[in-house]
C-alpha cells in the first residue's frame with residue numbers, strides 16, 4: 001500500500017471490468033511502467049494488464065522527453081492487443097477515457113490537445129504515450145502509458161509550474177488517486193468495447209480537441225509547420241492549413257498553440 005492509497009488490491013477490489021485492470025502489478029517505485037509492461041508482454045500477460053507505480057525514477061514522455069512522476073501522481077501502463085484496424089483509435093480511446101474519468105471524479109472540464117495531452121484551463125494535467133509493436137501487418141501489442149497529475153503542486157517544480165497542473169490544484173481539494181484509476185480503467189474497457197462493436201470514437205475525440213481552429217506551430221520530425229489546425233482525419237492525423245492555403249496532413253508531431261498563455 002502506498003501513501004496515496006494505491007495498491008493492486010485497492011484498484012482491483014470489485015472492479016466492474018471483464019479484463020482491463022483484472023491483473024494489476026503495483027510497484028512503489030520503478031524506473032518506468034512502460035519497461036515493466038514490455039517485459040510482461042514478452043511473458044504473455046493477458047490483455048488489460050495494468051502496471052502502476054507509486055513513483056517513477058526514469059519516466060518517459062513522447063519524443064524522448066522525460067516524465068516527472070513524484071509520489072501522489074498516477075503513472076500506469078495498460079497492455080492491449082487490438083487489431084491493426086483499431087490501432088489508430090488507441091490514442092482516441094486513451095484520451096477520451098482520461099477526459100471522462102476526470103469529469104466523473106472531479107467535475108472538472110478537461111480538453112484534449114492534439115495529439116495526446118489532456119489540459120485543464122490551458123495547462124497540462126495528463127500525458128499519454130502509446131507504444132505499439134506491429135509485425136507483418138499484425139499488432140503484437142500496444143502499451144498505453146498514462147501519466148496523470150493528481151496531487152502535484154506545480155509551484156514545487158519551477159520548470160513546469162506555468163504549463164502543468166493537477167487535479168487537486170484545479171479542484172482545490174484532495175482527489176483520491178485510487179478512485180481516479182478505477183474510473184479510468186472502467187472507461188478504457190467501455191470505450192474498447194465500443195470499438196470492438198464497430199463503433200468509432202473519432203467524432204467524440206475530435207469534438208473534445210481544443211486544438212482545432214487555432215493558429216499553431218507543429219514540429220514533426222525535422223520539419224516545422226505553421227498554420228491553422230483545421231481538422232483531424234479519422235486516422236488521428238492533424239490537417240493543417242498553411243498561409244498558402246495548402247492542406248498538410250501531420251501524422252505525428254508536437255504542437256504549440258499560438259494563443260498567448262497556452263501550452
Ligand code: BTN
Pocket residue numbers: 031032033034056058059060061062063065067069074075076077116117126127128129145146147148
Ligand atoms: C507525454 O506527455 O510526453 C507522455 C507522458 C507519458 C507518461 C507516462 S507515465 C506512465 C508511463 N510510464 C512512462 O515512463 N511514461 C508513461
